[in-house]
Amino acid sequence: xxxxxxxxxxxxxxxxxxxxxxxxxxxxxxxxxxxxxxxxxxxxxxxxxxxxxxxxxxxxxxxxxxxxxxxxxxxxxxxxxxxxxxxxxxxxxxxxxxxxxxxxxxxxxxxxxxxxx
Amino acid sequence: xxxxxxxxxxxxxxxxxxxxxxxxxxxxxxxxxxxxxxxxxxxxxxxxxxxxxxxxxxxxxxxxxxxxxxxxxxxxxxxxxxxxxxxxxxxxxxxxxxxxxxxxxxxxxxxxxxx
Numbered sequence: 001x002x003x004x005x006x007x008x009x010x011x012x013x014x015x016x017x018x019x020x021x022x023x024x025x026x027x028x029x030x031x032x033x034x035x036x037x038x039x040x041x042x043x044x045x046x047x048x049x050x051x052x053x054x055x056x057x058x059x060x061x062x063x064x065x066x067x068x069x070x071x072x073x074x075x076x077x078x079x080x081x082x083x084x085x086x087x088x089x090x091x092x093x094x095x096x097x098x099x100x101x102x103x104x105x106x107x108x109x110x111x112x113x114x115x116x117x
Numbered sequence: 118x119x120x121x122x123x124x125x126x127x128x129x130x131x132x133x134x135x136x137x138x139x140x141x142x143x144x145x146x147x148x149x150x151x152x153x154x155x156x157x158x159x160x161x162x163x164x165x166x167x168x169x170x171x172x173x174x175x176x177x178x179x180x181x182x183x184x185x186x187x188x189x190x191x192x193x194x195x196x197x198x199x200x201x202x203x204x205x206x207x208x209x210x211x212x213x214x215x216x217x218x219x220x221x222x223x224x225x226x227x228x229x230x231x232x
Contacts (some may be wrong), residue, residue, distance in 0.1 A: 042208060042223035088159050104150050105221060106160035
């Protein structure tokens with residue numbers, strides 16, 4: 001089962017514009033992560049935000065986390081054609097590996113972002 | 118190696134055949150995960166190893182799926198008597214951490230097509 005749900009499912013913007021993607025999840029988390037996946041490739045980690053953090057920045061990326069609403073957003077500023085990819089949020093539930101399906105990351109279905117040159 | 122390596126990248130199998138997918142994690146990474154990604158979907162957790170111990174296999178969809186990591190490094194995911202619904206990309210990821218992830222380092226995946 002997938003815990004996170006990204007919104008929108010697809011997003012097309014012009015190069016240079018900002019892109020915002022949202023993620024909602026269902027259960028309490030240890031941390032939330034965002035990954036990028038280019039077509040036919042593996043996932044690449046972008047940023048991790050812990051449950052006690054509200055905002056985090058990394059280069060052109062800004063992530064927010066609202067644990068009361070069980071939601072997160074990823075903002076990519078000054079988008080580039082190379083940012084075209086699928087973006088997934090993923091939640092980590094357990095504090096220690098304990099089995100029962102709580103050990104891995106739980107991914108959403110992703111947002112497909114297209115940057116028009 | 119520099120990253121997580123998976124082989125084969127592409128595998129076509131006839132329904133009923135057995136397949137084996139290999140994962141070489143980053144050297145020294147104790148945690149290893151297998152995920153299944155259907156077309157247009159996010160990755161779904163299959164199983165987790167801590168060194169050679171398989172601590173969680175709750176995501177394996179049936180008893181046709183079997184994974185091992187006998188020496189705590191290379192892992193193999195085996196699918197017996199493949200079915201068309203097994204067609205997906207199988208992703209392997211590793212982590213140096215023993216506690217809840219942590220950034221995962223993914224391989225490029227093995228795309229399985231069952232005819």
